[in-house]
């Protein structure tokens with residue numbers, strides 16, 4: 376198969392990003408340009424995020440193509456994140472992708488955002504058949520591949536880990552996303568305060584933990600609350616991950632999504648990977664958060680397998696679960 | 707006196723030993739420390755799971771759900787010694803021919819729910835087929851609750867376990883379980899719990 380050049384457009388939540396990848400026998404990220412919407416106060420407002428995306432789209436696209444030294448005419452396909460995500464944000468990415476596809480007569484490839492995290496993780500870590508821990512603002516799930524689909528082994532019953540950290544951070548007056556600040560404050564403490572730890576089967580629940588941690592804010596030193604929150608939340612994830620490793624007997628554990636950047640989570644996972652005889656593979660920090668490269672790369676895999684949609688059938692699906700996607704490409 | 711004979715299963719959470727308790731065949735379930743979590747948290751989790759497992763195994767039996775007899779609880783070493791239940795796990799015998807066993811699974815869950823207990827880990831490895839009857843184990847995550855949400859999570863977990871371990875017969879197996887559930891708790895209770903299960907599955911992660 377000849378080399379492919381694919382543009383990917385990511386716009387599911389707070390990040391608008393474009394990337395060009397080249398797929399020959401191997402994959403190569405030629406460029407990846409992110410613009411993150413950061414609300415001054417409070418959480419993400421979908422419509423304001425969408426306004427941000429619309430405003431920055433032309434510039435991000437141009438910068439991405441320039442950095443890759445690729446003209447739109449040279450592209451083989453245009454991929455966009457079709458879901459899951461925030462409706463207004465998703466529509467911005469889809470509109471840009473459709474317009475380019477129509478104007479330049481390029482095939483259009485819809486990509487599931489979560490599958491994007493997983494496929495990019497595999498490209499960058501070299502994982503072949505891992506247990507995947509996907510930890511981000513949009514997802515908290517543990518999955519293994521089997522019979523053409525990603526099978527969810529366990530997931531959150533309410534909040535995602537990213538929502539837990541951000542909503543806690545908002546209550547503490549932190550800027551969003553709050554994960555990095557919580558992590559750095561937690562490093563200054565080792566005083567553990569009891570907080571609700573809720574595992575049900577292979578699923579986790581964070582809502583009780585969030586409520587209790589917010590209540591502690593007015594009573595205990597901030598570092599100690601951050602530390603305890605991280606300890607409890609990450610222990611829950613680690614416990615369920617260990618169960619998935621023991622059950623599936625797979626030899627690799629791959630961690631993807633924005634929260635993969637957290638060092639404390641990583642060190643906990645190192646313990647269970649070792650205990651269960653699996654190799655820990657963590658997506659590099661630069662690509663752990665939402666980015667165009669995850670869409671471009673997965674789009675290239677899909678396009679090579681013959682997937683594309685006509686411009687007038689390009690869809691977005693806010694609640695597109697990644698375990699519903701039939702994986703008919705090989706990577 | 708307790709004598710550990712051999713390791714039966716080294717699980718992610720606990721190790722299960724075949725043992726002998728004053729000459730009776732027994733099972734010793736021991737929760738060992740986990741080095742990845744804070745010592746205080748680790749201790750708290752192991753102690754609370756050990757003590758609630760023993761408590762709920764007893765309560766479940768009072769609710770009419772067969773469970774092993776508890777011989778001894780050692781909170782210091784977070785270990786439980788209980789009656790050995792001879793037989794295969796439901797996981798190892800469930801097939802298109804035996805899918806009817808899932809009706810009993812539904813009945814047992816309903817009996818727990820009727821008595822205000824939610825199991826919280828009803829997988830097919832946690833039922834042992836003993837002399838034609840299902841015996842339920844692994845109550846470490848169980849809670850007292852009468853909330854619809856918690857009951858629905860129980861059924862959602864069963865559904866997940868069936869889909870994960872028995873994908874060929876999962877829909878049939880789950881509908882058998884629901885029939886058993888409604889035999890005990892009635893059609894109305896079944897219908898509302900089924901609706902909530904659908905809710906849980908649909909829950910938009912961005913909502």
Ligand SMILES: Nc1ncnc2c1ncn2[C@@H]1O[C@H](COP(=O)(O)OP(=O)(O)O)[C@@H](O)[C@H]1O
Nearest residue numbers: 715717719720722733774789790791831843844
């Ligand atoms: N009382 C018992 N008699 C016989 N086998 C048992 C008994 N309790 C547990 N087992 C076996 O050990 C396995 C693991 O025990 P379980 O309590 O489910 O622990 P885990 O939390 O590791 O799943 C069960 O699936 C079952 O096969």
Ligand SMILES: [Mg+2]
Nearest residue numbers: 831832843844
């Ligand atoms: Mg078990």
